Amino acid sequence: MKPVRAHPAHSPSLLHPRFALLALLLGGAGFMGCLELSTAEPAGAGGSAGAGGASNAGGGGGMSSSTAGPGGAGGTGGAGGTGGGGPSCPTGLAGPALVLIPTATGAFCIDSTEVTVEHYDTWLGSSPKLPGLADPECGWKSSGTHLPRTNEGTCGPEHFDPKNKPDHPVVCVDWCDARQYCKSVGKRLCGAVDGGGPIGFDEPKTASVDELTYACSGGGSRVYPYGNGADEKACVGDRYDGVDDGPEDNALPVKSAAGCQGGFPGLYDMSGNVWEWQNSCSGSGGLNAKDHYCGARGGSFWDEMSDMSCQSMWKGFTRDLDGKNIGFRCCADALP
Template structure:
């Protein structure tokens, strides 16, 4: 990514206030490198085979799976509070994304990885997680203030992997995918990044704060110094206007560093 100054934040006022997507503010970044795709299952398998690493989902013995994707209902151990479409499934992990009888596909993004797991991968790979500002800069790809990587409107043909139908009970899967799509699906943005929005949420390095944008420095912001949750960006295959319109360049959310779900992965960066 070339060094540049860009305007960060929600220019269309699409976001909800608790997400803290405003105020708009200038950010200046030096050049940096970022993966063209999210880390794939094959990439992550190479890491685990080289190091013997066990993810937090494997250590806990369960992870969160979307209810329509569960491969074996007998392995469900409970529902997540406030989001009943997420089920705790014993044996769900990066290699078994829908439960113990499922198998991850090598060219799909790795999921069921926590922020801590992503950090461990980065250390092994000699990389790091992108900052939130770097992530948005890369997603925008020089297109100032636009809603999506390709422009302000969803095209008639699918441009990213998001929900189609009646959330959360009926996904028509018109784009061909109930859950994740291969990491190199759809057209890349102007910087060559595949699916910075949709498909899977992506961990960033920063702690999350809904008021950080009002305090952010112009030069290479790194997020708050403390927090309880880490930033996730880009939305996922579950995003839909009726539920979660966070498949946008400016959209932001968060989760605790030890959390893992079937719709969260990551891509890496470097200077």
């Protein structure tokens, strides 16, 4: 990754050394009710068996025939179907569609792509509130703006262009912008497995503790979203197009790299394109909250394969930093 200076308050020395289901529906299908045939007496025909319940709904008991033949026994009612159920993702929320990620202890949901320029622009149109001054992590932004930066560091007007680039990942936003967007649309920044809480900044980002790693790696079964072997042509990294583009390189529209799907079906760009902010910072508040470092995950269009594995994390971005290679996606709690 090339060095990114996205906020004037920080030295390039903090940045990178280079210019630096299965959306698995767990709702179990119900079983058809057993169909028990009545045994008719010789003197008359037995009644018809009742129908079992449909899948994913509790079936009603079958009805016996009301017209049994003389001396014949009425048919026995069919057994009711087994009801369905299981975790699912919330519907109707703004932003990318959610993908259900089952875990050993439950499930969580994650945006299928990075949040796009169009998604973010729509949110800005709702006049979202800024964090309050008392917010321990983002109070420093109480008099700022959620608009992507377009005139500092690596960020220019071309990096937030809703008219011409609606399907590009939104970039040039800081950690607090990302957190506020996710919260406002009923989601949250991705964090710890089992609830999405903050992960220790220096804690290894293994699949057992980290939602992004778990989703990217198919539950810990692979190194990259597409498999265990590095493939420069699979996801949007520095050599995706076969050349080192240098400082002029930029993100591509989400889902541009068809081979960058996984670790679960319907999940895209978990490696490369842009780094993604995460709920993992070196401090939780205080007067210098904006200067705390926050993790960004997965690598970007500027990065080599060593920075694009499912566990890759860059630790040199402060909470108030923004750059044309930094975006985000959201997670959400699954519905029971």
